[in-house]
Amino acid sequence: MGAPEEEERPPSDITVFGANCTLHGLSHIFLPGGVTFRRLLWATAFSSSLSIFLYQVAGMIILFYQYPHVTILDEMDSPLMYFPAITMCNYNSYRKSQIRRNDIFWMAGMLGVEQADFDDFMAALGQPTDNSKFFPSKTFNMLEFVQRTSHSIDEMLLDCKYRGKECGPENFTTGDEKPVKRPCQEDVL
Incomplete structure (x- = not known):
């Protein structure tokens, strides 16, 4: 008798989501199989981009709620x-x-x-x-x-x-x- 065959495990939900997602980069990160250097680079690039985006959004929201305004008024009298x-x-x-x-x-x-x-x-x-x-x-x-x-x-x-x-x-x-x-x-x- 031969060695028992290993049954292939079905892909996890996150792998299925990543493969079908149109968000740029996720399909390169969540693939079946082990961790590779290429996946780590994609994960780093995706995380960095997401962090910068969220940082800028948070900054704009904070600026919005500070209600900044600039009013410059130049008034000149003219006889004619x-x-x-x-x-x-x-x-x-x-x-x-x-x-x-x-x-x-x-x-x-x-x-x-x-x-x-x-x-x-x-x-x-x-x-x-x-x-x-x-x-x-x-x-x-x-x-x-x-x-x-x-x-x-x-x-x-x-x-x-x-x-x-x-x-x-x-x-x-x-x-x-x-x-x-x-x-x-x-x-x-």
Whole structure:
């Protein structure tokens, strides 16, 4: 009779976990078999990396709970200040009360309005739908259309104060005008 055969031991749970884990390095550390120099190097590299990571995380958490802040404020007085640049946007580009049938005739393609729908579109705008006396112009001026139908600063500006002084539409320029620097002194806005 021969020597009894040694039964292979099933791998331990940690070996199975290490072999199937996607955490970089563990599959090189936890292998079946004895301890080797290569496994010790992998274990040292993994432990060192994990320690440095946890050290940095702990440092950031401690810093977070110390609530550090830096506030630097430089204040300078100026005898002459210019009115600040302000942008006011109105998503309603055109006032529907100012759109005319001629505008619809020329801009129908841009507005997605078919010629058969002109009357319905005009009714939706609150304009007369009588088409019998309508004759479109020979040309169309887009600049005139925009100036006529756009919202004006006089209508949009309800209240304005700057440095305790009243201001109004005269202190503003539109995007197509050249910006004017208006000094804000005691007697001038």
